[in-house]
Amino acid sequence: MIESAERWRQPSPRLLHVRRLEVAAVTLVVAAIAGVVGVLAFGAVGGAAVAVVLASGLVAETFVRRRVRAWGYAERDDDLLVQRGVLFSRLSVVPYGRMQFIDVTAGPIERSFGLATVRLHTAAAASDARIPGLNREEAARLKDRLAELGESQAAGL
Numbered sequence: 001m002i003e004s005a006e007r008w009r010q011p012s013p014r015l016l017h018v019r020r021l022e023v024a025a026v027t028l029v030v031a032a033i034a035g036v037v038g039v040l041a042f043g044a045v046g047g048a049a050v051a052v053v054l055a056s057g058l059v060a061e062t063f064v065r066r067r068v069r070a071w072g073y074a075e076r077d078d079d080l081l082v083q084r085g086v087l088f089s090r091l092s093v094v095p096y097g098r099m100q101f102i103d104v105t106a107g108p109i110e111r112s113f114g115l116a117t118v119r120l121h122t123a124a125a126a127s128d129a130r131i132p133g134l135n136r137e138e139a140a141r142l143k144d145r146l147a148e149l150g151e152s153q154a155a156g157l
């Protein structure tokens with residue numbers, strides 16, 4: 001994370017739980033399929049296939065943990081900074097005056113954990129600023145604040 005005078009905020013720790021559940025569900029389904037196919041088609045190879053899938057799930061969990069930790073955002077006077085990325089770090093600077101609209105979304109799993117994702121849309125087609133895993137209250141606060149700052153910046157105040 002970039003060290004500076006900005007106050008960097010992280011997503012809720014519950015985002016890691018959501019991502020771990022997703023990895024575990026996919027790993028278990030693929031392990032079950034690999035085990036059944038391996039036993040039916042190749043006999044004893046099924047156990048090895050299951051072991052490989054479970055080991056891959058552990059590697060994926062490590063990556064997910066690092067990926068969740070890499071997310072951060074900082075509100076500044078004129079823009080919002082959003083940082084993410086494990087292998088390739090990406091820092092997006094979104095000027096408040098350039099924001100066209102702000103989405104707050106939450107899928108069924110996120111809702112069950114009380115989380116939401118804030119997505120910022122600008123005129124630039126390549127704009128991909130989103131902040132996942134925010135508490136619903138924080139997502140609503142951030143949306144309102146960004147909308148207010150965007151309107152005042154666009155109006156030239």
